[in-house]
Amino acid sequence: MVSVVERLKASGSFPRVKKAPLSRARERGVNAAAVDDSTARTGARIDIRQVSHWFGSGADRLQVLDNVDLAVAPGEFVALLGPSGCGKSTLLRLVAGLEQPSSGDILQDGAPITEPDPSRIVVFQDPTLYPWRRVWDNVALGLQAQGILARQRHRVDDALRRVGLESFARAFPHQLSGGMAQRVALARALVNEPRLLVLDEPLGKLDSLTRLAMQSDLVELWQRSRFSALLVTHDVEEALFLAQRVIVFSQRPARIAAELRVDLPYPRHRGDPRLTALRHQALRHLGLDASW
Ligand SMILES: Nc1ncnc2c1ncn2[C@@H]1O[C@H](COP(=O)(O)OP(=O)(O)OP(=O)(O)O)[C@@H](O)[C@H]1O
Numbered sequence: 001m002v003s004v005v006e007r008l009k010a011s012g013s014f015p016r017v018k019k020a021p022l023s024r025a026r027e028r029g030v031n032a033a034a035v036d037d038s039t040a041r042t043g044a045r046i047d048i049r050q051v052s053h054w055f056g057s058g059a060d061r062l063q064v065l066d067n068v069d070l071a072v073a074p075g076e077f078v079a080l081l082g083p084s085g086c087g088k089s090t091l092l093r094l095v096a097g098l099e100q101p102s103s104g105d106i107l108q109d110g111a112p113i114t115e116p117d118p119s120r121i122v123v124f125q126d127p128t129l130y131p132w133r134r135v136w137d138n139v140a141l142g143l144q145a146q147g148i149l150a151r152q153r154h155r156v157d158d159a160l161r162r163v164g165l166e167s168f169a170r171a172f173p174h175q176l177s178g179g180m181a182q183r184v185a186l187a188r189a190l191v192n193e194p195r196l197l198v199l200d201e202p203l204g205k206l207d208s209l210t211r212l213a214m215q216s217d218l219v220e221l222w223q224r225s226r227f228s229a230l231l232v233t234h235d236v237e238e239a240l241f242l243a244q245r246v247i248v249f250s251q252r253p254a255r256i257a258a259e260l261r262v263d264l265p266y267p268r269h270r271g272d273p274r275l276t277a278l279r280h281q282a283l284r285h286l287g288l289d290a291s292w
């Protein structure tokens with residue numbers, strides 16, 4: 001179980017201040033970022049090198065990751081698929097810096113990841129909003145924790161605009177739908193201008209229509225902000241719709257069983273026959289009958 005405190009640490013809401021300098025494009029705003037290719041450099045490079053991980057010891061020792069080797073290029077969107085309990089969330093926790101791998105190395109832009117950092121933001125399935133804080137104040141948490149909210153208030157407004165919730169800035173979490181609450185969680189992540197967005201089944205609890213809409217929103221946010229993204233999902237179509245590369249893990253201990261490159265432009269069309277072919281491949285690697 002991940003505690004709320006850990007989640008907030010990982011989501012950059014705790015006061016761990018190390019602020020990357022803003023690019024000029026970001027200072028000018030989101031639209032400028034879309035046309036200025038200097039922002040292509042703002043995504044982090046992640047290197048996961050021969051990472052194995054165990055929980056417990058002696059007879060209770062449980063190996064969860066087995067020699068995982070994976071690199072995420074700056075600005076790349078990578079999705080992870082794999083059987084339940086194989087070790088996907090564990091890998092994300094290691095990348096977030098919440099735990100250290102038992103063996104192997106994880107690097108961000110060449111430097112070892114040793115602890116959570118606001119440049120890497122995690123969004124979980126559960127939005128974990130503070131119920132007593134209004135939407136705006138929930139989104140402002142990260143900047144407040146860094147002591148820069150007073151002069152950066154526009155970033156909160158901008159993040160809310162990016163997820164289409166500017167008119168709900170003064171609402172409380174209980175006044176939101178599940179999809180809206182998850183958008184607030186995304187805005188709370190985006191306000192930190194992450195260089196890596198770590199997404200652990202962020203749309204898992206949404207109804208299917210909201211989920212489809214938010215998949216498109218995620219693509220748009222990623223294209224505009226150019227962060228690197230590492231997404232865990234159980235939904236093969238979602239992985240293929242969003243990611244440039246899909247990694248399929250084996251049963252626990254998770255090993256990389258397959259890697260599928262999704263070489264299709266965005267926005268993608270869900271009925272694209274190339275996606276159907278890739279879906280069959282992914283299902284086969286997951287050990288499922290791919291005839292349907
Ligand atoms: N802190 C922990 N202590 C001991 N065992 C753990 C701990 N965290 C996870 N595990 C075990 O590690 C294994 C992998 O868990 P993990 O949460 O990474 O799986 P997952 O691939 O994310 O599964 P799911 O798809 O169901 O979310 C499971 O067997 C789980 O019981």
Ligand SMILES: [Mg+2]
Nearest residue numbers: 088089090200
């Ligand atoms: Mg998980």
